Amino acid sequence: MFTPFPRLPAELRRLIWAHALPSRRAVEVDMAPFPEELDTYCNMRSTTMRNNGIVRAFAHACSESRAVVLAHGGRLLLGDDGPRTMGGTVPNSHIKDILNPWVLDSDVLHVNWEPYFFVQYDLEDDPIPFYTNRDRSAGFSVAADLQNDYADFDQHLAKANVHLCVKVVTIHATDQQVLSSVPPVFENLASRVQLVSVDDMATMQAMHAHWRRAYDAQSCHGKWRDGEPEEAFLELVGDGDDSAKFREQMDTLIQETASRFPVVVMFRHCADECYMQKEEL
Numbered sequence: 596m597f598t599p600f601p602r603l604p605a606e607l608r609r610l611i612w613a614h615a616l617p618s619r620r621a622v623e624v625d626m627a628p629f630p631e632e633l634d635t636y637c638n639m640r641s642t643t644m645r646n647n648g649i650v651r652a653f654a655h656a657c658s659e660s661r662a663v664v665l666a667h668g669g670r671l672l673l674g675d676d677g678p679r680t681m682g683g684t685v686p687n688s689h690i691k692d693i694l695n696p697w698v699l700d701s702d703v704l705h706v707n708w709e710p711y712f713f714v715q716y717d718l719e720d721d722p723i724p725f726y727t728n729r730d731r732s733a734g735f736s737v738a739a740d741l742q743n744d745y746a747d748f749d750q751h752l753a754k755a756n757v758h759l760c761v762k763v764v765t766i767h768a769t770d771q772q773v774l775s776s777v778p779p780v781f782e783n784l785a786s787r788v789q790l791v792s793v794d795d796m797a798t799m800q801a802m803h804a805h806w807r808r809a810y811d812a813q814s815c816h817g818k819w820r821d822g823e824p825e826e827a828f829l830e831l832v833g834d835g836d837d838s839a840k841f842r843e844q845m846d847t848l849i850q851e852t853a854s855r856f857p858v859v860v861m862f863r864h865c866a867d868e869c870y871m872q873k874e875e876l
């Protein structure tokens with residue numbers, strides 16, 4: 596295929612590389628939960644891997660793209676001494692695939708570890724200080740269960756720009772459906788995992804529209820489709836009782852944590868191509 600890209604001035608090429616990098620990405624630094632924990636049907640890890648891998652791919656494309664990546668981020672070296680997560684049973688060193696990811700300064704690091712484990716199990720391997728001491732990232736996110744009481748976490752969490760992630764919504768769709776979504780979602784596939792503030796209604800609505808369109812299209816073609824997100828969207832963007840109850844829980848959480856922590860929802864673009872493979876469930 597003919598492409599004029601190599602003949603463009605170097606400055607312009609660097610701008611194009613930089614523009615193609617994700618700017619709103621969440622990078623998981625521990626193992627994604629089991630599908631049943633998140634009310635989804637697919638293996639979460641393929642999404643984690645592709646989402647984490649995009650910056651590495653940029654860094655390895657050529658020396659020019661690598662220089663651009665290094666200007667905006669670098670390799671997050673966790674080493675073998677990283678904290679244990681997932682209830683203290685899985686050291687990061689056992690997760691070779693996502694060990695030492697390439698990250699950007701704009702990325703928010705996410706652990707599926709919940710701060711409540713800290714109280715429940717009296718864990719010594721609290722990952723928060725470890726990750727918040729990494730110098731290059733825009734913040735840190737932890738899973739938060741709304742059933743728990745976070746009143747006592749102020750001191751524990753106040754160390755950095757910690758986000759509380761209260762919900763995970765997986766959207767099973769084709770890459771093409773993401774790329775053609777209006778308004779755009781998942782940064783046109785640059786960010787397959789993204790954290791959205793519960794107050795960012797515009798992005799919530801965009802995600803809802805994207806899910807609805809993909810769901811309807813899968814129906815037309817007689818393919819497997821996931822109706823599970825409907826419930827989540829009723830809470831996030833609906834105007835009924837579900838939404839009122841969810842907002843009430845959010846208000847309680849925000850009061851408990853003295854509004855110090857951004858409350859976010861994680862959206863994931865399922866990269867499993869499940870719409871091609873699965874039978875109707």
Ligand SMILES: [Zn+2]
Nearest residue numbers: 637767865869
């Ligand atoms: Zn899927």
